[in-house]
Amino acid sequence: MQQGNGQTDEAETAVRLRGVDKNFGDVEALKDLSFDVATGKFFVLFGPSSVGKTTTLRAIAGLEKINAGKIELNGRDVADAPIRGRGVAMVFQSFALYPHLSVADNFAYPLKESGLPAAEIKQRIGETVEMLSLSHRTGNLPSTLSGGEQQRVALGRALIQRPNILLLDEPLTNLDAKLRHDMRAELKRLHRQFGMTIIYATPDELEALSMGEDIAVMEEGHVVQQGSPDELYETPDNLYVAAKIGSPHMNLLDVSVNEDGDGLQTPFGPLETKRPQVSGDEAIVMGIRPSDIRLARDAEPHLNLKVQLVEPLGDITVVSVDVAGSSLRLVLPEAGALGVKPGHELPIVIPPERVHLFRKADGTVVSTAM
Amino acid sequence: MLFRSNAKNQTREVDQAGWGRTFGATVVSLIYFFPVLIIIITAFKEHTDALAVPAKLFPDFLSFIVPEGLTFKPTFDNFVHVFSRSYSAGAAAQDTGFDRFFFNSIFIAGFSVLLALFIGTLAAFGFSRYPLKGNDTYLFVILTTRMLPAIVVIIPVMLMFRVTGLSGTYTGIILLYTAFNLPFTIWMMKSFFDELSPDVEDAARIDGSSERRVFFKICLPQVLAGLAATAVFGLILTWNEFLFALLLTGVETRTVPVAMSQTIGGDIGVRWGLLAAIETLFLIPVILVTFFLQNQLLRGVTFGTVKR
Incomplete structure (x- = not known):
């Protein structure tokens, strides 16, 4: 079923949304939302909170009726179909365990509801508690479990159904940092093991980039760009994606095109770039990744900029330098940052070929880095 | 048994408060319980002992530690007389009908509380999950039916019962109590x-x-404590109701509070021992229900403060 070429045709599209609108009273939660999820992919819906990620998942699961548009699961239009029989399982941010049922009964619940024979249920519970290391907890009520265990029960209750499509709504948000890290690896392992399609909603860029094979960046109820982590990082379609993806965040500076139209007028002086395809009076935002800025070698032409802030992060150090009143972040390897102190001047090179340009008015891309 | 305190998430043993506070709590409890204690003791007294001043508080088998004047000779006569006694000196003992009245009280209170619980729980789920336009207004209107004192509505209710023929029937009083229990x-x-x-x-x-199935398998099991608390609350209100029972029940459907009031009077004045015996018996069902539901009740009254 799965072919590695990233193209999606009918047969291998697990989830397809086309022009989906959803309103809550006067609030437009989803606006003309469209995306495809290839079968078997680890797909990430990324965006800050209240951008419509949860509503999207709930619409796919059938918990929300959509006002317009089309939702197809494995080629079947489900916009008006009941929740039951969609082959979808979901893990909620709040875990939503059944508080009055033991761990084993939580696992058994969806299987009983779908009418599996008792022997099959028993066997699957055995496999699931084994897989999630919950064997010693089967008799416990959810309130007596730790956060990590509750998380695993929530996950187990979804996996035990062997769903075609697994929806995960910020499943790691309520865990502490260490557990989050472990669970990221665990989720990827489970995805490899079961091969189901996963749609994973998260506001955490690190989670999105580290887990997603395919990422849709959402803004105000629609997808602004969909692509692999590399595509989003290297060729952001607009200012919003550029600003959201990548850590530390891309430096963004207001610039203008110079009179000849062959370069940029920037706060730190003129910058030769490929010819920007914009008129001279249009406001432009220049973006440059902190990791693309480097220190000058030898007598290379460079800018001398004053260091404002040094943030050592272990193997890399983030240095903020002053550019005509605003700051520019760059990333140095730990060794290269030794001895850099606020107040020092650094010889900075901004490679013109690594510069992204966006229209300030609507955020659309003019040109991306080469 | 362990309790979990909300603020610090620490567990406390029940006896942690120590003897001093336990003693203080005991004294306060005894003061509250004292009237009930007097009733129970009086139920075991002969008529003259019941009227004695100072009160004789101790049965005579405690006379080896209690002064002579403060003891009484316990008797079960009052309990026998509840169900069967002679109405004039020398006459043969007659059935008082109290077995019927106790059955009536249990049947009417139990049935109407369960009915109110059934209807009310469904209605509450509706109000909670499928709010109407003006949901709060409806809820308020429902509550206003309980804001009027019973004495205010008794005349229209009596007229309605007379017209519909519900007066003196089980159906009538059960419907009325159900309607009374529904708002809360x-x-x-x-x-x-x-x-x-x-x-x-x-x-x-x-x-x-x-x-x-969401309602029955998921929601209802989570509110068992609430059901228990609501049931006990309703049961106590219904169990003790006097005014409507006095005016709307007949000979066949009379409840204990009404029947009890009618034992007052007669040739030897108020028979305190007999009254106390009725009251003591009358306490037992409510105490039993509360006892069996106490674990649920404890969770019920602390619901929302202990969770999360």
Whole structure:
């Protein structure tokens, strides 16, 4: 079923949304939302909170009726179909365990509801508690479990159904940092093991980039760009994606095109770039990744900029330098940052070929880095 | 048994308060319980002992530690007389009908509380999960039916009962008590349903449950404590109701509070021992129900403060 070429045709599209609108009273939660999820992919819906990620998942699961548009699961239009029989399982941010049922009964619940024979249920519970290391907890009520265990029960209750499509709504948000890290690896392992399609909603860029094979960046109820982590990082379609993806965040500076139209007028002086395809009076935002800025070698032409802030992060150090009143972040390897102190001047090179340009008015891309 | 305190999430043993506070709590409890104690003791006294001043508080088998004047000779006569006694000196003992009255009290209170619980829980779930336009107004209107003192509505209710022929029937008094229990049943159960996480219900829907099964398998088991608390509350109110029972029940459907009031009077004045015996018996069913539901009750009254 799965072919590695990233193209999606009918047969291998697990989830397809086309022009989906959803309103809550006067609030437009989803606006003309469209995306495809290839079968078997680890797909990430990324965006800050209240951008419509949860509503999207709930619409796919059938918990929300959509006002317009089309939702197809494995080629079947489900916009008006009941929740039951969609082959979808979901893990909620709040875990939503059944508080009055033991761990084993939580696992058994969806299987009983779908009418599996008792022997099959028993066997699957055995496999699931084994897989999630919950064997010693089967008799416990959810309130007596730790956060990590509750998380695993929530996950187990979804996996035990062997769903075609697994929806995960910020499943790691309520865990502490260490557990989050472990669970990221665990989720990827489970995805490899079961091969189901996963749609994973998260506001955490690190989670999105580290887990997603395919990422849709959402803004105000629609997808602004969909692509692999590399595509989003290297060729952001607009200012919003550029600003959201990548850590530390891309430096963004207001610039203008110079009179000849062959370069940029920037706060730190003129910058030769490929010819920007914009008129001279249009406001432009220049973006440059902190990791693309480097220190000058030898007598290379460079800018001398004053260091404002040094943030050592272990193997890399983030240095903020002053550019005509605003700051520019760059990333140095730990060794290269030794001895850099606020107040020092650094010889900075901004490679013109690594510069992204966006229209300030609507955020659309003019040109991306080469 | 362990209790979990909300603020610091620490567990405390029950006896942690120590002897001093336990003693203080005992004294306060005894003061509250004293009238009940007097009733129970009086139920075992002969007529003259019941009227004695100072009160004889101790049965005579404690006379080796209690002064002579303060003891009485316990007797079960009062309890026998509740059900069967002679109405004039020298006459043969007659059946008083109190077995019927006790049955009436239990049947009427039990039936109407369960009926109110059934209807009220469904209504509360509706108000909580499928709010109407002007939901709060409806809830308020429901509550206003309980704001009027019984004495205000008694005349229209009596007229309605007479016209419809409900006067003196089980159906009539049960319907009336159900209507009385419904408002607070709805309000209490709604607050319990409001506390539940909607995600849990959505999880059940995705797991394949119909709305009906979401209610019965997921929501209802989570509010068992609320059901228990509401049931006991309703039971106590209904059990003790006097005014409507006096005016709307007949000979066949009379409840204990009404029958008890009618034992006052007669040739030897108020028979305090007999009254106390009736009251003592009357206490038992409520105490039993409360006792069997106490674990649920404890969770019921602390619901929302202990969770989360």
